[in-house]
Amino acid sequence: MKWQQATARIIVSAVVAAGWVTAKAEPLRPVHTFSIVARDPATGEIGVAVQSHWFSVGSVVPWAEAGVGAVATQSFVDPRYGRDGLALMRSGKSAPEALKQLLARDPASDVRQVAMIDAQGRVDAWTGAKDIPAAGHIVGTNYSVQANLMLNATIWPAMSTAFESARGDLADRMLAALDAAQRAGGDIRGRQSAALIVVKATSSGDAWADRIFDLRVDDAAEPLKELRRLVTLQRAYNHMNAGDLAVEKKDAAGALREYGAAERLVPSSAEMVYWHAVALVNMHRVDEALPLFRKVFAINRNWVTLTPRIATVGLLPNDPKLIARIVGVAGK
Numbered sequence: 001m002k003w004q005q006a007t008a009r010i011i012v013s014a015v016v017a018a019g020w021v022t023a024k025a026e027p028l029r030p031v032h033t034f035s036i037v038a039r040d041p042a043t044g045e046i047g048v049a050v051q052s053h054w055f056s057v058g059s060v061v062p063w064a065e066a067g068v069g070a071v072a073t074q075s076f077v078d079p080r081y082g083r084d085g086l087a088l089m090r091s092g093k094s095a096p097e098a099l100k101q102l103l104a105r106d107p108a109s110d111v112r113q114v115a116m117i118d119a120q121g122r123v124d125a126w127t128g129a130k131d132i133p134a135a136g137h138i139v140g141t142n143y144s145v146q147a148n149l150m151l152n153a154t155i156w157p158a159m160s161t162a163f164e165s166a167r168g169d170l171a172d173r174m175l176a177a178l179d180a181a182q183r184a185g186g187d188i189r190g191r192q193s194a195a196l197i198v199v200k201a202t203s204s205g206d207a208w209a210d211r212i213f214d215l216r217v218d219d220a221a222e223p224l225k226e227l228r229r230l231v232t233l234q235r236a237y238n239h240m241n242a243g244d245l246a247v248e249k250k251d252a253a254g255a256l257r258e259y260g261a262a263e264r265l266v267p268s269s270a271e272m273v274y275w276h277a278v279a280l281v282n283m284h285r286v287d288e289a290l291p292l293f294r295k296v297f298a299i300n301r302n303w304v305t306l307t308p309r310i311a312t313v314g315l316l317p318n319d320p321k322l323i324a325r326i327v328g329v330a331g332k
Helices: 002-018 080-090 095-104 155-165 170-183 223-248 252-265 270-282 286-299 302-312 320-331
Strands: 029-031 033-039 046-052 062-065 069-077 112-118 123-127 136-140 143-147 193-199 211-217
Touching: 033 069, 033 112, 033 155, 033 170, 046 062, 046 069, 046 170, 046 223, 062 080, 062 193, 069 080, 080 095, 080 112, 095 112, 095 123, 112 136, 112 143, 123 136, 123 143, 136 155, 143 155, 143 170, 155 170, 170 193, 170 223, 193 223, 211 223, 223 252, 223 270, 252 270, 270 286, 270 302, 286 302, 286 320, 302 320
Parallel strands: none
Antiparallel strands: 029 069, 033 046, 033 143, 046 193, 062 069, 069 112, 112 123, 136 143, 193 211
């Protein structure tokens, strides 16, 4: 690590002298890794996914904004490529134009690795001549894969093949690319963290509502395995959120459909099962709901205490006999 720190200090000095950043900027972090930026042409969703042998890679490498684009900035990383790349694309620049403009003003571009894709699927990538080998990238239709400090030079071709042949939504296909990279040898140092972001095709104006997935594994023995678990869990909670919205709209059938989908994804979750049961009661299907309540109450009896409370705010019928019937299954 000492040689990395020394190199980083040299790069910082050169960059400061050239005016790319101020002398008060944080030292550059050598985040060597493999990543993918991509767009789903069917939905317009945009995403970025990454794994590295570096703590909390998700805090610096991946950037994405609905209706704008996605960026992966790595190697001797400068997060400004993410911030400024999105700003340029937001202003109307294509991803290749934004990347070219940022590289032109960066005196340390030869140690960078960056990929950008915009909301129209225009994409480009850069691998600096002084990135630590094995390093390289492949730009394809609606995606780019890139890697540096890899065990061998088969990693990014394997990612490209996996992404192009994978099925499923954008998250599934990006995960397939990351898995392929790891199978091919991955980071020469091993693995530690991973992240995945997927945003909607267009912006609603509320950034928090535009992120379909925004997941980080900061430190794990098998970060990709944990990332897949979190993706499944996020899918379930996306259904839960849709179910909650259906409840607000008095759409009991819609709520039942969404809560049921969530429960099927994570059948061991008391949260999923409970709200599925609540939706059934609100559809006057109490007999079907009672076994689900019993399952939840067996996991944690605090749900028994909660049930009368949600009736007082209208999430269940405020019927003492009905509530007694529901909580009565706790002891059966």
